[in-house]
Amino acid sequence: MLKNWGAAALCAVALCTGVGTASAxxxxxxxxxxxxxxxxxxxxxxxxxxxxxxxxxxxxxxxxxxxxxxxxxxxxxxxxxxxxxxxxxxxxxxxxxxxxxxxxxxxxxxxxxxxxxxxxxxxxxxxxxxxxxxxxxxxxxxxxxxxxxxxxxxxxxxxxxxxxxxxxxxxxxxxxxxxxxxxxxxxxxxxxxxxxxxxxxxxxxxxxxxxxxxTSGLAAAFALTPLTGAGLGGLVVLLLGGGLLLWYLRGRDARALASEVGPVNVLVTDGSGRMVFASPDGVLPGQVGTVVDEHVDVVDVTATIVDLAVRNYVWIEEVDGHDWRFVRRNPADSSLSGYERAVYEALLPDGVNAVSLSELRGRRIDLSRVRDALYADVVAKNWFARRPDAERSLWWWAGVGVGVLGAALTVVLALVGGAALFGLVVVVAGVALAVGARSMPARTKRGSALLEHVRGLRGYLHTATPQDIPESDREMVFSRSLPYAVVLGETERWLATFAGTRPGLYWFGEAEQGGDLRRFAQRFPAFLGAVDGVLAQAGHLRSLRG
Missing domain, CATH: 2.60.40 (Immunoglobulin-like)
Incomplete structure (x- = not known):
């Protein structure tokens, strides 16, 4: 018992000393x-x-x-x-x-x-x-x-x-x-x-x-750190640099679209004294559409078919009041460009002298060769430095690749607790690159100049009247201008302007009677719509008109 009391006393002394005199x-x-x-x-x-x-x-x-x-x-x-x-x-x-x-x-x-x-x-x-x-x-x-x-x-x-x-x-x-x-x-x-x-x-x-x-989990992985801050800063610099580059490359086009359009003389007199239509820089109807919107569209091919008829390679006739037939007039020759030859051969292959639109609908013609040839043509004419479709594809895939890399990097960094926000920065850069791919094709100086001339050509289609053209030349000028009206979306106005003039067309008519310009003005829009529909079924091309 004395031992126990002694221990208790010792504890009491220690406790009291600790509480009362700790600082001393x-x-x-x-x-x-x-x-x-x-x-x-x-x-x-x-x-x-x-x-x-x-x-x-x-x-x-x-x-x-x-x-x-x-x-x-x-x-x-x-x-x-x-x-x-x-x-x-x-x-x-x-x-x-x-x-x-x-x-x-x-x-x-x-x-x-x-x-x-x-x-x-x-x-x-x-x-x-x-x-x-x-x-x-x-x-x-x-x-x-x-x-x-x-x-x-x-x-x-x-x-x-x-x-x-x-x-x-x-x-x-x-x-x-x-x-x-x-x-x-x-x-x-x-x-x-x-x-x-x-x-x-x-x-x-x-x-x-x-x-x-x-310190852990997704919140930490996606926290803003000096590393991710530097990544965001780099992204801003990259986007600004890309914007400045596009501004430089696209500036010519913007100035061409915003400037006053000077006179574009498309009506000239040939050596025999006749008035004829001459397109600016020798551009063909299908090429016009591709230069304007950087895509090969269905309307570009439709306008080319009309142009082939106007130039006496094909005769177009209406049959049974609801169908149209294409008849071979002259074989494809060296006067045709690469894409025109591709259109002609897709429409009338070797051994075929005539084909109806309904037959083409069932045949599902392949227009991939037309697309490739038309893109090659605008590069050969020096309106684009590189094929617009290849340029878009290159930058789109580059953007997708960067985005996928960024997504993988984000997952890995999040799993190991790293700066996953940096991966998201890479994803955003990839998305911006992929979205901006559509704006990457840029015209050359010659292409930008042509763009301005096309605006002048549209102005001509808006202001020209039959009285501006000698009566003996009206049919030819009307016909040669029509494919450009088709590709530029001015068909109805062009038809309305000339519908009341001299009847008859040398390249379009009905199976049982000669061509009549008044009836042609009524039926031609339906013909264009039907041709667009058949070509759109073929795929490979956008179906946007104008």
Missing amino acids: QPSGTAGLPGTVGADVRLKLERDGRLTVTEVVTVPDGGTATRVVPLRVPVSAERDRVFQVADVTVEGEGTATASDDELTIALRPGTSTVRYSVIGTVAKIGDTLELRWQPASGWDTALDSVKVSVITPDAPRSVNCLAGEPGTSKPCTSADLGDGRGVRATEIGLAAGERVDVAVGLQEGAAPANARVEE
């Missing part, structure tokens, strides 16, 4: 012989920096190592981050600090470790709070831990927890002391356990400097 104890005070004791003094400066002094006594023959994590999880994807600096040791031991942890390794004797901490003051609701763990991460048991805290103004509250991380067991004692500081004591702290002190502060006692970072 001499450095290195330990509880029992052969055990580790720690006296920790915390002082919060006005600038928010916390200075820490740890006086630790290690018994002979022993060692003590403390590892303090400086990234403390506050949620599944967020860490509270502390920054430790100015680490020094007086006595037998060493101490080092990195971005992730503070390590203190002590040998027998009494050692004093000093350091400063940034990030201990946090604004929690309307309350300002200082929080630090004066004891944690020790690899050996501590007989006692004595803590004193000095704050710039009188503290408002104190909460001291001790034990396994995550538990809410209170310290042996903790109070506000003399009103200017806090004192706390924990008797018997096992290895790996911690003492966690939270002190409520007066408003304005120190600036809140707690730092919380995203």
Whole structure:
């Protein structure tokens, strides 16, 4: 029984001493012989920096190592981050600090470790709070831990927890002391356990400097970092550079479309004194459409078929009031361009002298050769430096490739916790490249000049009247101009202008009677619509008109 009373008295003395005189104890005070004791003094400066002094006594023959994590999880994807600096040791031991942890390794004797901490003051609701763990991460048991805290103004509250991380067991004692500081004591702290002190502060006692970072999961992977910020900056530079390049290449076209159209003389007098139609720069109807919109469309082929009839390669006749027949008049010769020959042979292959539109509908003609030849023609004429379709395809696939690479990079970086936002930057760049592919084909200077002349040609189709043309030349001028009216969407106006003039056409008629211009004006739009429909079924070309 005396033994038990003696032990109780010893505990009482230790508890009273810890509570009443913690700040007055001499450095290195330990509880029992052969055990580790720690006296920790915390002082919060006005600038928010916390200075820490740890006086630790290690018994002979022993060692003590403390590892303090400086990234403390506050949620599944967020860490509270502390920054430790100015680490020094007086006595037998060493101490080092990195971005992730503070390590203190002590040998027998009494050692004093000093350091400063940034990030201990946090604004929690309307309350300002200082929080630090004066004891944690020790690899050996501590007989006692004595803590004193000095704050710039009188503290408002104190909460001291001790034990396994995550538990809410209170310290042996903790109070506000003399009103200017806090004192706390924990008797018997096992290895790996911690003492966690939270002190409520007066408003304005120190600036809140707690730092919380995203550390895992998608939120962290897609956080804005210097690396992703640089990637975004690079993307902006890339887009601006691409925009300037397109502005330079497209500027000629914009000026051609915005400038006043000068006179374009398409009606000239030949050597015999007759008035004839002459297209600007020798452009053919199908080429006009391709130069204007950079695509080979169904209407380009339809206008070419009409032009072949006007130039006496094909005769067009209406049969049974609802169908049309194409009849071979002259064979394809060297006067035809590559794409015109392709159109002629698709319409009337070798051995075929006549074919109806309904027969073509069932045959599903292949126009891929026409498309390829027409794109090759506009390059050969130096209106484009490269085939527009190949240019679009090249940049589209490049954009798709960059986008896919960016998506793969995003997934990989997200899985490994890297800067996944950088991958999204690459995806955006790829999408921009793919979307901008349609604008990549650029006309040459000659092509831009032709674009302006085409505007003048459209003006001619709007303003010309039969009275401008000698009566003997009207049929020829009307017919030679008609394919250009078709491709430029001016067919109805051109027909209406000449419908009341001399009847008869040399290249279009009915099976049982000669051509009549009035009836032609009524039936020709239906013919164009039917031909467009058959060609659209063939595929390979866009079906947009005009």
